[in-house]
């Protein structure tokens with residue numbers, strides 16, 4: 001199994017999941033700054049030019065954070081990264097869809113890629129501002145979901161890996177003051193050996 005990742009990108013969450021599972025895998029860095037993801041060697045693997053990508057041992061290729069995380073958790077039940085209860089599983093999916101689709105896809109993307117939302121450079125700052133609003137609102141929503149629990153489902157799961165990567169972006173990249181429960185969750189995640197290994201492997205510890 002091989003993970004294509006970019007250091008500190010959303011693929012960090014998948015890296016964390018692979019480390020939590022603890023089975024051997026390969027990790028291949030993709031240099032987004034140099035546009036490696038638009039070159040034929042990578043587009044042959046993922047024509048969408050995005051990380052993460054998971055290539056299975058039989059050659060099958062899986063893209064999209066939510067799909068990769070769900071698949072890894074499903075084929076590794078001993079790691080208990082998804083609940084057995086089907087409603088709790090759906091709840092985890094609900095949270096991951098929100099983090100990847102809204103906080104990342106709508107919020108963070110506006111902050112970093114305003115040109116993908118409007119062709120007019122004069123509008124870029126307004127797009128960034130809206131991205132920051134969506135991103136901040138996302139932390140408020142996830143703080144409610146977390147409540148007083150240590151982890152989103154009460155035990156560590158793939159949903160925590162999703163919240164972890166956006167918290168990493170918020171704190172380490174944006175220097176945001178995270179809401180208290182989210183900051184505590186982020187610190188708790190960073191204290192996990194699997195998370196530390198993933199961060200060291202990506203050079204973002």
Ligand SMILES: N[C@@H](CCC(=O)N[C@@H](CS)C(=O)NCC(=O)O)C(=O)O
Pocket residue numbers: 006009010011032037049050051052063064065066100
């Ligand atoms: N919908 C995709 C989004 C993946 C994504 O946006 N990946 C970013 C890194 S966090 C990327 O590869 N960006 C390169 C680009 O958009 O040029 C998913 O959930 O996996």
